[in-house]
Amino acid sequence: MVAPTLVILLAQAAPAVAPAVPPGASLQQRFDAANTAAADGRCAEALPLYAALEAEPKLARNAVAMAAIAVRKGGCQTRMAQVEDGEASIRRGLPVLEKRGTEFAVDVREARLRLGDAAQARFDYAGAAEDYRAALALATGIFRIRPLMALSRVTMFDGDGAAIRHAEEALTIATGDKLARKELAVVRTQYARALMNAGRKDEAYRALKASLKEQGGLTMRVGVDDIVTRSDLAIAARLAGDQDAARQYLAYTGAGRMRDTPFANAKQIDLPPCGGETGLKPDDMAVVEFSLADDGHVIGAAPIYTGAGREAALEFARAVARWSWEAADVAKIPLLFRYTTRVELRCTRAADRPALTAPLAEELAGWLAKEGVALPDPAGRSDAVLAPVQRDLLKRAAGGPARVAALAALADNSVVPAAERTAAWTEAAALSRTAGAPAPVRTYLAIRVAQQRADSGRDQRAALRALLADPAMAADPLSAATLRLLVAQPVYRAAPPPDALTLLDGVVDAPALPARHPLKVGAMLQRADLLAARGDLAGARAAFERTGLTEEQCALIEPRPAVRRAGGDANDYPMAAVQMGFEGWVRVEFDIAANGTTVVPRAIAAYPPFVFNDAAQGILRDARYTSSYRPSGNVACAANTQSVVFRLPN
Structure with missing residues (x-):
């Protein structure tokens, strides 16, 4: 019973293979050769055979044969991560096979399972449950275990007890059919997880301990099921208040025990x-499991535990599905x-700033x-998924504004x-000049070059001053105001420059910008901070009142306070984590x-779960940070992260 995520990951590296079929073989x-390859899991061999059969004129008139080919081909495509094509192929042939009754019951059951897996992967748990129920209706005996397990996974946050009943039936069948101990443990683990999400933590803890025993206990041999x-067990132990046991179980997963915490x-x-x-x-917590593809995008994010219900569970998983790593870091x-990692999550109060x-x-x-x-709409896709699309777009962008757009999109991608x-x-900035772009466009791209090249805040400030000295940028009101505000803001462990007030006054008094322009408001706030730091509280209050904002609104506006002192030292590393070797x-x-x-x-996010939360909160x-002026002394900057x-010393 290999998890769908693991199958997809393994399939990534499987190239198309020319199948061994004798020349002149009959249809x-x-x-038969295609079916044998598919049944053996050799989908890279089966897919070319199925495609060739679909193109055969002699088969085009046989609706049942074409439907069987479409369904079996689609099953292989979903296993090879060609999910959209696979779903379409299955749905094309499925109605025909369903009308044939018991003749194709196995094909229909497998097709429904594949469709359910695809729906689950895109977080349509209600749709997945429908397909899994259809598969269950066609299953008998030991073949009921897979759809029962799948149903338990997609219903375990619903709070109606269905997930427990499905897993319980699967466990009864597995026990009666005397499955191998490790296979039985997989079923028991899902049963325990359903109990845990239903709040029956003591029963879940006992069931998981039994599952661990069936897997051979806490050995140094670790596979996916272990x-x-x-x-x-780490989650269950924590819920039971057994923190030492929780850390021990987590240590025996290998989580947090990779050098340099990639x-x-x-x-x-x-x-x-x-x-x-x-x-x-804010107190709602979830544990989400995911896999990582070689290019750094997340595959198969799935909620494992939460007390907040199905929609919350899926919202946490959707968020993780948008995470990205650089390929070089994934390789470490x-x-x-990469197949199975878990993180602990909470929601964020941060708004767009x-x-x-x-x-x-x-x-x-x-x-x-x-x-x-026009550039492709990101549509919620992660940077790691977008990067190859953006690189391809750049290859096809010959020059001018189209190439500037492609360059800027790629340059703004965090995994590049x-x-x-x-x-x-740099190329985008140069092209914007030759393409005759307006001054604000040229300034924006030049600022991004300066920010990317700078090794420190001081270096960046010097580069931005050089841009402000450019007559074309200084003459453009928006460009000049942006540069003045950027130069004037405090940076890490460095005070604002001596001429900060002069720079800010240039923004506040800029006649070409509206009175409530965001840059003017930001300059007024920063001006209030500087005046307060110099003891001019009356001037600070006047500058603050000119913004026209409440203190709560000001807390969501740039620039943010800069770090003056980072909290924490070696003594903040939890001793229990040191003893267990956690990073x-x-x-x-x-x-x-x-x-x-x-x-x-x-x-709000932690890896591994539950180990370093208290220490990290203490460090922060x-x-x-630099002080800010607020008339009542309230929050200056909300929801920072x-x-x-x-990391342990080498």
């Missing part, structure tokens, strides 16, 4: 928002852990639209290596008070 022989059971290098981590349609609350992760360069970015988008350039991004921004990371969300202290840090609690990485 029946070719059909990792799954031990990971579930999982910490994620380039894109999306998290579901608190509130909204799902009604997620042992293959087994436009960058200071956002108005210039809008000018770029407007110029490209006028030039008739730094050198490639720098080269793309890992935690993303922490926190507010920054007007005096620069942090407020209510909370872990000790961090200090910072990743804390825990």
Whole structure:
């Protein structure tokens, strides 16, 4: 019973293979050869055979034969990660086979299972359940186990007990048919997981301990099924308040025991928002399991545990499906852990906070639209999925605005290596000049080049000053205001420049910008901070009041306070984690008070689950940021995030 995710990952590396079919073989022989290859899991051999059979004129008039070929071909396509094509092929042939009754019952059952797996992978758990029920209706005896297990997986967050009943029946069949102990353990683990999500934690803990025993106990030999059971045991032990046991079970999965924590290098981590349609609350927690493809995109994200219900569980999993790593970092992760990794998640309170360069970015988008350039809509796809699409688009973009657009899209992709991004921004900036782009467009691209090349905040400030000295950029109101504000803002462990007030006054008093332009508001806020730091509280209050915003609104506007002191030292590494050899990371969300202290840090993403949360929150609690002026001294900057990485010394 191999998980669908694992099958897909293994299929990635399987090239199409020319099948061994004797020359002059009959249609029946070719059909049998394709079926044998598919049944043996050799889909790379079966697919070319099925495709050739579909093209045979003699078969075109045989609706049943064509339907059987379509369904079996589609099954192989889904196993080879050609999910959309596979689903279409299955649905093309399935109605014909269903009308034939028991003659094709096995094909129909397998097809329904494949369709259910595909629906589950795209987070349509209701649709998956329908297909799995249809498969279950055609199954008897031991063949009921697979659809029962699948149904349990997609219903275990519904709170109606169905997931437990499905897993319980599967366990009864598995026990009665005397499956091998390890196979029986897989079924028992799913039963325990259904119990755990129903809140029956003590029963779940006992069942998982029995599953572990069936797998041979806590040995140093680790396979996918062992990792799954031990990971579930870590959750169950934590729910039972047995923290030492939770850490021990987690240690025996191998999680957090990879040198240099390659999982910490994620380039894109999306998290579901608190509130909204799902009604997620800050205390809602989920554990999500996923696999990583070689190119750094997530495959098969699936919720494992949450107490917040189905919609919340799926929202957490959808977020993880948009995560991305660089391919070079994925290569450092042992293959087994690319197949199955778990993270602990909570929702985020962060709202969109436009960058200071956002108005210039809008000018770029407007110029490209006028030039008739349209780029593919990301449509929720991760950067790792988009990168090859963007590289292909760049290859086909000959020059002018179309190439500027393609370069900018690729350069803005987080998984593209730094050198490639720098080269793309540099070429885009040069092309924008030769293409006659407006000054704001040229400024935006030049700023991105400076930001990409700078080794420090001071280096970036110097590069931005050089741009401000360019007569064309200084003469454009939007360009000049953006550059002045960027130069004036504080950077890591460096005070604002001596002429910061002069720079900010140039933004506030710019006649060409509207009174409530975002850059002017940002300059007023930063001006209030500087005046307060100099003891001019009356001037600070006047500058703040000119923004026309409430303190809560100001907390969501750039620029943000800069780090003055990073919290934490070697003593913050949890001793229990040291003893177990754990490394890992935690993303922490926190507010920054007007005096620069942090407020209510909370872990919102962690790997491995449950190990470093308290330590990471403590480190951020000790961090200090530049102070900000707020009349009542309230929060200056809400919902900031910072990743804390825990590495053991070599």
